[in-house]
Amino acid sequence: MAHRAWYAARDAVSVSQLHTHTLYVHGHSPAHRLPSHVKVAALLVFLLGVVSTPREAFWAFGAHAAVLAVAARTAQLTAPFMVRRMLVEVPFVLFAAFLPFLGPDPRIEVLGISLSQEGLWGAWSILARATLGTGAAVLLAATTEVPDILTGLSRLRVPAVLVAIAGFMVRYLDVLADELGRMRTAAAVRGFRQRGRGALRALASVAGSLFIRAYERGERIHAAMVVRGYRGVMPQPFASPAVAADWSRGLALPLVGVTVAVLAVLL
Amino acid sequence: MHIPDGFLNAATSIGTGVVAAGGIGAALRQTGKSIAVDKRVPLAGITAAVIFVLQMLNFPVALGTSGHLLGGALAAILLGPWMGVLVVTVVVGVQALVFADGGVSAIGPNIFNMAIVTALVGWAVFRLVRMVTPPTRWGVLTATFLAGLLSVVASSVAFSIQYAIGGQGGAPLPAVFGAMASVHTIIGIGEGVISAAIVGALLSTRPDLVAGAADLRGQSVGSSRGTVIVGALLAAVLAFGVAPFANPNPDGLERVAIDLGFMDEATDPATATSPLADYVVEGLGENALSIGLAGVVGALMVALVAWLIVRGMRRGTPSR
Known part of the structure; x- marks a missing residue:
């Protein structure tokens, strides 16, 4: 225990x-x-x-x-x-x-x-x-x-790809948490109850659609960054x-x- | 599954770290430099974030270690095996540096077990299963499930082997292996289901995001046969490495005795008193029992925690 x-x-x-x-x-x-x-x-x-x-x-x-x-x-x-x-x-x-x-x-x-x-x-x-x-x-x-x-x-020469993935990961953690919160509210509003076998199937589809919704928001963020000049490395004006x-x-x-x-x- | 500082001796940590660094180097070369602005980076980022969250769901394993979902197979199927390696490497690195999750000095073994083994073994299983299943949605999902399952088991085996080589404290190896492998078989089923759920959802709405199913859209999967062979070899080495511990029948025991007889001769007297040598002389008869017992206890604990999590999720649903 x-x-x-x-x-x-x-x-x-x-x-x-x-x-x-x-x-x-x-x-x-x-x-x-x-x-x-x-x-x-x-x-x-x-x-x-x-x-x-x-x-x-x-x-x-x-x-x-x-x-x-x-x-x-x-x-x-x-x-x-x-x-x-x-x-x-x-x-x-x-x-x-x-x-x-x-x-x-x-x-x-x-x-x-x-x-x-x-x-x-x-x-x-x-x-x-x-x-x-x-x-x-x-x-x-x-x-x-x-x-x-x-x-x-x-600055310690960690490869840029790894730093870029880490940067997006950290940003998307918040996106993911927010998106999950919205989906839970939406499910509750529609009277969803987590009971029975149907609920398990619903949870599996929640996992899938959470991924897609978060990704599509992230995709827009990335596109916005690219049009503003992002080329794989974040500018460091104050470092x-x-x-x-x-x-x-x-x-x-x-x-x-x-x-x-x-x-x-x-x- | 995260190894803390001081768990393995320095030589084992450094040795595995060198191998892991080689794997990351290969992955960086394979993925190329142009990646930073291409569309795969956001996908890699969101996959990393999802894996980060999945790895937080911890299940206690008998003997006091813990197991959790790993995500390497999913990353490999969505992004290709080498990008998958990089994604989980990032997750493990950030966990160690920012979240104090897994030792910074054990980052080599952690990256090897959780990123390299899972992504490469997962990819090999995925490709091999897809060769023998029809090129349909169900073929992809079956392959995803099996890749998730076997990648987690392979990772737990890699952990057990490292503990056998350089673990501190001399816990009986068959018990460590039995507990890790049996619990991770159950965790692996969960991993397979979740991976298949995510891949399934993507296939329905955004099939362009599943690199491993590019052939369903008439494109080539774009990964060399070499990578599959590397993953399959890795799996074979892991399976061979644990064979002496995994096999409780008399042949297996004989095998242990032969191996250790050989080891005693090969090592100098200073290491002949090591826990490994000591243990096998003393505890041979208990092996099968402790494997079985540890497995049963571990399985019950996983079931209990899974039940608690499901209950917790029910309660956590907003009642507004």
């Missing part, structure tokens, strides 16, 4: 996140002001450190958590906020909770329960790294608006170039994480 509660929590988070702009927290902190591609690069560098830290080095994971906390503080994000956002990781790390029971011998006794040593290590490793990874990604999303993340990706100071400010904390990882490997 714990499962049901967790998944209900996750669904509540996910559905509210369908509108991507709700992930962003308006602010003027130094973290908000950093150029977006610096932030994406910082996220990748930090995670490189987290992933290569050996699981036995507890102190190093503590240090990584401290780095993340300092970054969150700089971004003026509160602890309750971070924790709430990080709940998305719960379904993914549930697997870890089972490992101590299913892992191989040797086993140790903890409070009278026989647990696998390897399983305990595995669970700790997954939980620690996934929590740090989720926290860092939450930090990026909370301080960077989605169009800026896309701009950042294209400021990153100066050396931006890079050093953005990468300072992740590099602390990498140093910690290197020390943990060596010690």
